[in-house]
Amino acid sequence: MKKLIKLSLAVILAAILFTACSNEDNPLGPNDPGNGGGDPVVINTPQYLKLTKIILTRFPLNKANGDKWDYHVFSNSPTRRPDIYVELSKAGSGTSVYKSDTREDALFESLYDNFVFTDPASSNGGSLPHDIPMNQTYDIDVMDDDGLSANDWMGSVTIDPPAYYNNDNATHLYKTLTSGEITIKIEGRWIY
Numbered sequence: 248m249k250k251l252i253k254l255s256l257a258v259i260l261a262a263i264l265f266t267a268c269s270n271e272d273n274p275l276g277p278n279d280p281g282n283g284g285g286d287p288v289v290i291n292t293p294q295y296l297k298l299t300k301i302i303l304t305r306f307p308l309n310k311a312n313g314d315k316w317d318y319h320v321f322s323n324s325p326t327r328r329p330d331i332y333v334e335l336s337k338a339g340s341g342t343s344v345y346k347s348d349t350r351e352d353a354l355f356e357s358l359y360d361n362f363v364f365t366d367p368a369s370s371n372g373g374s375l376p377h378d379i380p381m382n383q384t385y386d387i388d389v390m391d392d393d394g395l396s397a398n399d400w401m402g403s404v405t406i407d408p409p410a411y412y413n414n415d416n417a418t419h420l421y422k423t424l425t426s427g428e429i430t431i432k433i434e435g436r437w438i439y
Contacts, residue, residue: 295380295408298335304430304432316399329392331349331392334347379406389401
């Protein structure tokens with residue numbers, strides 16, 4: 248008789264356990280995305296990178312030949328520093344879509360707070376933010392403004408939006424780009 252009671256209790260307990268389960272609590276339920284049903288997570292592809300800020304954090308102290316950037320024959324000052332501005336252009340076009348204001352006598356040691364570019368050089372200098380299509384690359388050229396003579400090219404970095412998007416539906420981009428002695432941080436937003 249004790250065996251019959253134990254067997255009956257075991258059957259009742261098993262019945263309670265089997266009826267207590269539902270598909271909603273089951274992690275492998277038929278409607279779960281991992282089981283081929285339900286709504287899977289949709290990864291969006293951005294249409295543009297809206298570039299909002301260009302931050303110069305490193306540049307060469309001298310020209311490639313060792314000369315100072317703003318050497319002038321009538322000046323004997325040993326601290327001829329560059330007058331830096333940046334230009335944004337579609338790769339290979341040679342025509343800028345944004346030219347920043349100029350930072351006079353740029354001092355390398357003060358880069359951490361002085362070289363955030365968001366303002367244009369003039370009303371026809373383009374503006375930030377600027378939309379960069381996902382299927383295009385853009386260049387940021389760092390220039391030394393020499394006034395009446397030809398400006399000096401200091402270096403450049405290339406922006407390649409698909410290389411920075413991680414298929415994660417991100418909203419913002421913070422990326423450091425380095426080429427030679429130039430280091431630029433860019434900030435922007437993904438536009439879907």
